[in-house]
Amino acid sequence: MATADIIDGKAIAEALRARIGGATAELASRHRVVPGLAVVLVGDDPASHVYVRNKGIATKKAGMRSIEHRLAADAREAEIVALVRRLNADDAVDGVLVQMPLPPQIDAHRVINEIDPAKDVDGLTEANAGRLLLGVKGLEPCTPQGSVILIKTIEKKLAGLHAVVIGRSILVGKPLSLMLLAENCTVTMAHSRTRDLAETCRSADILCAAVGKAALIKGDFVKSGAIVIDVGINRVGERLIGDVDFAGAAQRARAITPVPGGVGPMTIACLLKNTVLAAARRRGLPDPEI
Numbered sequence: 001m002a003t004a005d006i007i008d009g010k011a012i013a014e015a016l017r018a019r020i021g022g023a024t025a026e027l028a029s030r031h032r033v034v035p036g037l038a039v040v041l042v043g044d045d046p047a048s049h050v051y052v053r054n055k056g057i058a059t060k061k062a063g064m065r066s067i068e069h070r071l072a073a074d075a076r077e078a079e080i081v082a083l084v085r086r087l088n089a090d091d092a093v094d095g096v097l098v099q100m101p102l103p104p105q106i107d108a109h110r111v112i113n114e115i116d117p118a119k120d121v122d123g124l125t126e127a128n129a130g131r132l133l134l135g136v137k138g139l140e141p142c143t144p145q146g147s148v149i150l151i152k153t154i155e156k157k158l159a160g161l162h163a164v165v166i167g168r169s170i171l172v173g174k175p176l177s178l179m180l181l182a183e184n185c186t187v188t189m190a191h192s193r194t195r196d197l198a199e200t201c202r203s204a205d206i207l208c209a210a211v212g213k214a215a216l217i218k219g220d221f222v223k224s225g226a227i228v229i230d231v232g233i234n235r236v237g238e239r240l241i242g243d244v245d246f247a248g249a250a251q252r253a254r255a256i257t258p259v260p261g262g263v264g265p266m267t268i269a270c271l272l273k274n275t276v277l278a279a280a281r282r283r284g285l286p287d288p289e290i
């Protein structure tokens with residue numbers, strides 16, 4: 001039986017990071033600009049600590065400055081907002097990222113919206129979400145950006161293809177649907193109230209799962225020849241698995257992302273890309289070629 005091509009997100013992200021490193025070096029040599037990314041981490045969530053450490057390493061490796069601010073789990077909202085405002089005002093900081101999840105006493109939406117949209121490298125402020133909706137240039141969320149890049153390694157022109165996005169979060173599903181619409185796909189957004197998920201998925205040329213439920217999408221949900229992007233990360237025992245039953249889907253798909261090693265590595269790469277873009281745009285420079 002046919003087996004899908006595996007979309008090697010790790011290798012594609014590495015190549016993207018090398019191009020970002022080149023753009024950073026050029027900003028430094030031509031304009032004496034070294035982009036700076038500030039990450040705010042609140043509390044003791046072990047997974048968040050790992051993410052923040054990895055982001056710091058990747059930032060430095062790409063030739064940028066990494067700034068980390070750690071606050072205690074019982075930090076007050078006013079304290080976090082004051083820190084974000086300081087980072088907004090700091091000219092050496094080009095990107096501000098507040099690591100999610102925030103402790104329960106904090107209104108995450110309020111904190112995110114304090115970030116200067118020009119420095120909002122996660123693309124999650126109302127201003128940047130609105131720009132994406134309007135089709136105006138802004139900073140776009142990283143995981144959906146990475147997903148679209150992966151799709152385009154398989155199919156350059158997406159116009160007219162039917163994309164089904166499962167999940168409608170602000171972080172992934174909604175922005176990914178808008179980006180695929182901007183690529184002229186016909187987009188269906190599926191979610192927990194979708195009546196016949198299997199049948200909806202079977203009509204997809206591009207099937208993107210961003211749910212957070214291990215192997216929810218079975219092999220027979222996949223149309224023969226579809227491109228499958230599995231955004232989900234689910235811990236099952238010691239293993240990380242996606243939202244898609246990989247073995248089953250790979251029998252029918254044309255190409256599929258593995259978990260881990262698919263969308264995950266693209267997220268950090270796109271964060272670095274947004275930081276370089278933010279650094280250039282804030283100074284009125286053209287977008288670097290990446």
Ligand code: NAP
Nearest residue numbers: 143167168169172191192210211212231232233263264267
């Ligand atoms: P989320 O905010 O929890 O959203 C999940 C979405 O899935 C919701 O829209 C929900 O629908 C939908 N859903 C839940 N059960 C469903 C079902 N049975 N059938 C169809 N839809 C269903 O999650 P998220 O932040 O978007 O993240 C989704 C997954 O991606 C998680 O596993 C997360 O860890 C992963 N993720 C990965 C990366 C990466 O870098 N690879 C980045 C971000 C997230 P309703 O809206 O109707 O509730």
